[in-house]
Amino acid sequence: MISVGQSLxxxxxxxxxxxxxxxxxxxxxxxxxxxxxxxxxxxFTPTCSNAHLPGYVVKAGEFSAKDVDAIYCLSVNDAFVMKAWGEAQNAQAITMLADGDASWTRALGLEKETGSFGGVRAQRFALIAEDGLVTALNVEAPGKFEVSDADSLLALLG
Structure with missing residues (x-):
C-alpha cells in the first residue's frame, strides 16, 4: 500500500x-x-452519496482557502457513471475520476474485492498530495466512515 512520503x-x-x-x-x-x-x-451507493461526496462539495471553498488547488473523487466506475453522479450531487467543484479497470487503485494497493457487489473496488480513503508526493493518507477500516471525510482532511491541512 502506498504511504506518506511516496510518489503517486x-x-x-x-x-x-x-x-x-x-x-x-x-x-x-x-x-x-x-x-x-x-x-x-x-x-450512487448510500454512504458515498449521503455523506462522503456531499461533505467535500459543501466544504470545497474551505479547501480552496487552505491553498488546495483541486479536489478529486476517485471510484472504480466508468466515466459516464462518474459524470452522472457528479451532476446529481452538484459537485462542480470536484473532479470526478473514473478508474474503470481499477488499475490505478491497484497500483496504490488500496483495492478491495467486494464479490457480487461489484468486484474490485477502491477502499474508502483520502489523501493529500503535493506535486504528486503523498503528504497525508487516511484509510478507513472496513465498513467505517471516520477518517476520510472532508472535516478530517481539513484538520490535516491546519
Whole structure:
C-alpha cells in the first residue's frame, strides 16, 4: 500500500469536462499542485452519496482557502457513471475520476474485492498530495466512515 512520503504511481483517468470525455494522466492532475483525493467504493451507493461526496462539495471553498488547488473523487466506475453522479450531487467543484479497470487503485494497493457487489473496488480513503508526493493518507477500516471525510482532511491541512 502506498504511504506518506511516496510518489503517486503513474496512471490515466477518464473524466468529463465541458469539452467532453477526456483522458488525463497523473502528471496533468498532480504535477505542481496541492490536491485532496478521496476514494469511494461506488458511485450512487448510500454512504458515498449521503455523506462522503456531499461533505467535500459543501466544504470545497474551505479547501480552496487552505491553498488546495483541486479536489478529486476517485471510484472504480466508468466515466459516464462518474459524470452522472457528479451532476446529481452538484459537485462542480470536484473532479470526478473514473478508474474503470481499477488499475490505478491497484497500483496504490488500496483495492478491495467486494464479490457480487461489484468486484474490485477502491477502499474508502483520502489523501493529500503535493506535486504528486503523498503528504497525508487516511484509510478507513472496513465498513467505517471516520477518517476520510472532508472535516478530517481539513484538520490535516491546519
Amino acid at each position: 504511481p503513474a496512471g490515466e483517468f477518464t473524466i468529463f469536462t465541458t469539452e467532453g470525455k477526456q483522458t488525463l494522466d497523473t502528471q496533468a492532475l498532480f504535477a505542481g499542485k496541492k490536491v485532496v483525493l478521496f476514494a469511494v467504493p461506488g458511485a
